[in-house]
Every structure is written in structure tokens, then in C-alpha cells.
Amino acid sequence: MxxxxxxxxxxxxxxxxxxxxxxxxxPATETVATFDADGRVLAEDLVSGLQVPPQDNSSMDGYAVCSADITAPGVVLPVSQRIPAGHAGSPLQPGTCARIFTGAPMPPGADAVVMQEDTRAVGGDIHAVHIDVVPPPGQWVRRSGEDVMQGAVVLQRGHRLDPASLGLAASLGRAELQVAAxxxxxxxxxxxxxxxxxxxxxxxxxxxxxxxxxxxxxxxxxxxxxxxxxxxxxxxxxxxxxxxxxxxxxxxxxxxxxxxxxxxxxxxxxxxxxxxxxxxxxxxxxxxxxxxxxxxxxxxxxxxxxxxxxxxxxxxxxxxxxxxxxxxxxxxxxxxxxxQGRDADACSLPAAQRLTAHFDLPRADKRREFLRVRRNPQGGLDLFPNQSSGVLTSAVWGDGLVDNPSGTTIARGDTVSFIAFADLLA
CATH class of the missing domain: 3.40.980.10 (MoaB/Mog-like domain)
Known part of the structure; x- marks a missing residue:
């Protein structure tokens, strides 16, 4: 027959x-709270409706100054106002400085911050300070939009959300996100x-x-x-x-x-x-x-x-x-x-590492082989001795796969392509 x-x-x-x-x-989509979106895949481009930060602000506790007022170390400036985070200051009076705290908006007229470690109170009070450095314009100032510009796409559709992404979405005021079901x-x-x-x-x-x-x-x-x-x-x-x-x-x-x-x-x-x-x-x-x-x-x-x-x-x-x-x-x-809407790159095999085989595979197979291996302290790869498809202990013992092309033998010392289970399980 x-x-x-x-x-x-x-x-x-x-x-x-x-x-x-x-x-x-x-993919099909749903809307979830940003708090609950870790690990989900965005189903929309996330576009910023504002600048982040929204205004120039101080990145240090110290004093907001007009850098042109400080031509040499030792200048003494009166403190004209106090600006904590969350409060807007008044325009800076010429020849003065403003006590300012991290995250507080820069007052109009100020273009630099001198951190408090580079100042000394005059006469034991804080009505005037001795400036010990000459600050360049922009020192310790976070510029408006230096993180995110208004109208920018900050996260693309298909992005898998992680803790940092959720924080970024929250910084744009997004309490909810459209994600793949x-x-x-x-x-x-x-x-x-x-x-x-x-x-x-x-x-x-x-x-x-x-x-x-x-x-x-x-x-x-x-x-x-x-x-x-x-x-x-x-x-x-x-x-x-x-x-x-x-x-x-x-x-x-x-x-x-x-x-x-x-x-x-x-x-x-x-x-x-x-x-x-x-x-x-x-x-x-x-x-x-x-x-x-x-x-x-x-x-x-x-x-x-x-x-x-x-x-x-x-x-x-x-x-x-x-x-x-x-x-x-x-x-x-x-x-x-x-x-879930991931792009083609995410749906392909993770990038392989090129590592050294500390084993021999003298018989080539006509099929592409995925060998269970484990990295050793020398930085090479050991082969599980039994590669049978019924031996699940090989997947527990191993920490990845050697992607071995069809018809290819391996000799100890050869460089092979290694794909970590951690990448395949991410």
C-alpha cells in the first residue's frame, strides 16, 4: 500500500x-483605573495635555536669584520672600533673593538657584544671606517641559505598562487608561x-x-x-x-x-x-x-x-x-x-545572547533544536544530560534555551545563541 x-x-x-x-x-479594549493598569497594554497613544513640569521650578532647597546680581563670591542679598512647593512667588525684586524649596515655581526675574549649603545667614538670621558661589544662569532649575512637552506622545499604543509608566501617566493627570482587554x-x-x-x-x-x-x-x-x-x-x-x-x-x-x-x-x-x-x-x-x-x-x-x-x-x-x-x-x-495589541518586535523571539558552550553535541538534528541549558559560574553554558521532550526536570534545572540551527553540531568552546527563560517569561 x-x-x-x-x-x-x-x-x-x-x-x-x-x-x-x-x-x-x-484588540478589544476596556477602560481601567491607572492604579490597576500595571502589566496591561495601552490601546491608545497617551498624549500630554500639559507641560511637565508645568513651570520652571527649583530642584534644590536654597535661594532663587538673578545670576547677574552675583558677580563674585561673598555677595550679600536680602531675602525678599519665601516660596514653598505648591505656592507661586511674586516677581523677584532687583538685588534680592527668595528663599525657595525643592519643587517650588521659580519667581519671575530669577534665573538660578543657589543651594543652601553654598550660603550663610548674615547676623544669625535669614533676612539676608551671604552667597559663597557665583551661579551660572539655569543652575538647579528644572525647565518647564523638560520632562514632557505639551502635545507630545509620551507612551505609544501597544506599550506594556509598568510602574514607571503608571507614574508618568499620573503626572499627566490620567486617572484612567484605555487598555487592551x-x-x-x-x-x-x-x-x-x-x-x-x-x-x-x-x-x-x-x-x-x-x-x-x-x-x-x-x-x-x-x-x-x-x-x-x-x-x-x-x-x-x-x-x-x-x-x-x-x-x-x-x-x-x-x-x-x-x-x-x-x-x-x-x-x-x-x-x-x-x-x-x-x-x-x-x-x-x-x-x-x-x-x-x-x-x-x-x-x-x-x-x-x-x-x-x-x-x-x-x-x-x-x-x-x-x-x-x-x-x-x-x-x-x-x-x-x-x-493584546503588542507590536511585531514584542511578538518575535527575544534577542539571543552569544555565550560559550561548555558541552558537546556531536549529533546534528534535521530540525531546529531548543536545548535546555544552564549558565555556569564560568559564564558558559552547561547542557542538561537528558534532552527528551518528556523530561520536565530539564526545564526546572535550566535557565534558558540554546537555539541551535538544524543540521548543526556543537563542540565545547563554540559560541551559541542563548535565550533566557526570564526573557521568555517576562
Missing amino acids: NLPARSPLMPLEDALAALLCHLPER RPRVALFSTGDELVMPGEVAPQDMKPGAIYNSNRFFLRSLLHRMGCEVSDLGIVPDRREATMDALRSAAVRHDLILTSGGVSVGEEDHIKPSVQALGRLDLWQIAMKPGKPFAYGQVRRDAGAGAAADQACHFIGLPGNPVSSFVTFLLLVRPFLLRL
């Missing part, structure tokens, strides 16, 4: 491009072999049973990505139960994520169920670990809270835990970033 020819393996970059092309250019993700597993930790003691496990580890790290990864996660648990390994779970999840979610049952020729209920309710593409990706990958869409029923022409995205990951972990980082992560 002649077997059908298999499609060629798809390069990782092509798979990612094909995955991202199914997403809208702009959190992706709503339904997560479930299928397989009669799966058992939840705590339900059965290790010594009581039936032959062939395994604990459902993928569910735990996938759920954690989704939360780190800012998703709202509906954990649907383990769906019984029956066609009707699988289709019911997909139908229900499609109505209220943007993405359905599963692991297992996507290898070519494997008998399972996920593939025919997704095909019956929408469409499914099975991809064989030229990467190791993680060759089998599935993308599809599940139709949303009209009248069930969603428009009839909309569909819920479906992604099926490999069942082996390391394959599932790595394909999430390399494919699902950028998918979720784009779903």
Missing part, C-alpha cells in the same frame, strides 16, 4: 507568521490516563495513569501573560463530552488551549470535534521539541452572546510536557501578546 506523502516540516518563523495573521489588527482563555485536558494530584496517591496509581502536570504550568503561564483563565479541568475522553466542552468554551472565550492529541495519525476526540465545529490545521513544525502543533477556530453559536460570524481561536499543543512548555513560549506567547 502506498502511504500519502507527508507535508514538509514548517519553519518556526513561518508557523508564527501564519498564526499571527489570524488576529485582528486592533485581557485575553479570555479556556484551558482543558483530555485523556483517560490523566489524574489530578491529590486525587490518587502515587502508590495507588493504576498502570498507564499519569498526573496532569501540563495543566499546572500552562495555567501559570497564561496568568503570567495577563489572561483571564477558565480552567475546565479534564474533559472525559468521549466525543460528545469533547464537543460540549468546545461549544461552551467558544461562546465566552477568545482562545481554547489544550495539550495532547495533535500528532499526525493519532486517534483522539479533539481533532474531529474541532473540525466538526469549525476548522483545524495540523502543522508539523521543524523544531525539537514540539513538532506537532494545531491551530483552528471553533464557531460561536448565534444568539449565545456572540456574533455568528465570530469564532473562538483554538490551539492544540503537544502532550509531552517539555514540548508543550517550549511551544507555548515560542508560539502561544507571541499569539497572546498580539491579541
Whole structure:
């Protein structure tokens, strides 16, 4: 019997491009309090409606002066006014100085500040001060708009907000921000072999049973990505139960994520169920670990809270835990970033570091390999001895991946491309 020819393996970059092309250019949005926007993605350009700072102000506690009045050290100037932060002073009288505090607006007529450490009170009081330095114009003065100019775009749409960004938004008077809606993700597993930790003691496990580890790290990864996660648990390994779970999840979610049952020729209920309710593409990706990958869409029923022409995205990951972990980082992560409005640069692989391999890899693979490695005290990389896609301890032991091109061996001392887990999990 002649077997059908298999499609060629798809390069990782092509798979990612094909995955991202199914997403809208702009995400769904919502308005949240700036206090609650940490980690969210801006859905609007943030334009300043004012100058920051709004007026020239002092960056020191000291005395506001007209620099032309101080031609040499030792000039004595009377103190004509006192200007604390939050209060505007009067125009500076010629030949005088103003006691001023950090953040206070500069009075008209003053163009420099002498910090108090460079002055001495005359006669033990503060009605006049002895100026010990000659200040240049602009000394210790924050100019209006030196941080932000009115009308400037200070944060662009697609920017992921962090604590500094929130402070900047608040400095512009923004109590609320328009951000991308959190992706709503339904997560479930299928397989009669799966058992939840705590339900059965290790010594009581039936032959062939395994604990459902993928569910735990996938759920954690989704939360780190800012998703709202509906954990649907383990769906019984029956066609009707699988289709019911997909139908229900499609109505209220943007993405359905599963692991297992996507290898070519494997008998399972996920593939025919997704095909019956929408469409499914099975991809064989030229990467190791993680060759089998599935993308599809599940139709949303009209009248069930969603428009009839909309569909819920479906992604099926490999069942082996390391394959599932790595394909999430390399494919699902950028998918979720784009779903939140991040730009193309954010959705690509993080920049690799060039480090020295302190190991040998004498056998080249036809696929692009992502090797679990760990930085050592010498600044090089050690290789976990077992690179099997089922050995999850390699991802715990390691702190990143070596991105090794197909057909490439590695000899100790070679320079390789290293991608840190910290960057992939950021």
C-alpha cells in the first residue's frame, strides 16, 4: 500500500507568521483605573495635555536669584520672600533673593538657584544671606517641559505598562487608561490516563495513569501573560463530552488551549470535534521539541452572546510536557501578546545572547533544536544530560534555551545563541 506523502516540516518563523495573521489588527479594549493598569497594554497613544513640569521650578532647597546680581563670591542679598512647593512667588525684586524649596515655581526675574549649603545667614538670621558661589544662569532649575512637552506622545499604543509608566501617566493627570482587554482563555485536558494530584496517591496509581502536570504550568503561564483563565479541568475522553466542552468554551472565550492529541495519525476526540465545529490545521513544525502543533477556530453559536460570524481561536499543543512548555513560549506567547495589541518586535523571539558552550553535541538534528541549558559560574553554558521532550526536570534545572540551527553540531568552546527563560517569561 502506498502511504500519502507527508507535508514538509514548517519553519518556526513561518508557523508564527501564519498564526499571527489570524488576529485582528486592533484588540478589544476596556477602560481601567491607572492604579490597576500595571502589566496591561495601552490601546491608545497617551498624549500630554500639559507641560511637565508645568513651570520652571527649583530642584534644590536654597535661594532663587538673578545670576547677574552675583558677580563674585561673598555677595550679600536680602531675602525678599519665601516660596514653598505648591505656592507661586511674586516677581523677584532687583538685588534680592527668595528663599525657595525643592519643587517650588521659580519667581519671575530669577534665573538660578543657589543651594543652601553654598550660603550663610548674615547676623544669625535669614533676612539676608551671604552667597559663597557665583551661579551660572539655569543652575538647579528644572525647565518647564523638560520632562514632557505639551502635545507630545509620551507612551505609544501597544506599550506594556509598568510602574514607571503608571507614574508618568499620573503626572499627566490620567486617572484612567484605555487598555487592551485581557485575553479570555479556556484551558482543558483530555485523556483517560490523566489524574489530578491529590486525587490518587502515587502508590495507588493504576498502570498507564499519569498526573496532569501540563495543566499546572500552562495555567501559570497564561496568568503570567495577563489572561483571564477558565480552567475546565479534564474533559472525559468521549466525543460528545469533547464537543460540549468546545461549544461552551467558544461562546465566552477568545482562545481554547489544550495539550495532547495533535500528532499526525493519532486517534483522539479533539481533532474531529474541532473540525466538526469549525476548522483545524495540523502543522508539523521543524523544531525539537514540539513538532506537532494545531491551530483552528471553533464557531460561536448565534444568539449565545456572540456574533455568528465570530469564532473562538483554538490551539492544540503537544502532550509531552517539555514540548508543550517550549511551544507555548515560542508560539502561544507571541499569539497572546498580539491579541493584546503588542507590536511585531514584542511578538518575535527575544534577542539571543552569544555565550560559550561548555558541552558537546556531536549529533546534528534535521530540525531546529531548543536545548535546555544552564549558565555556569564560568559564564558558559552547561547542557542538561537528558534532552527528551518528556523530561520536565530539564526545564526546572535550566535557565534558558540554546537555539541551535538544524543540521548543526556543537563542540565545547563554540559560541551559541542563548535565550533566557526570564526573557521568555517576562
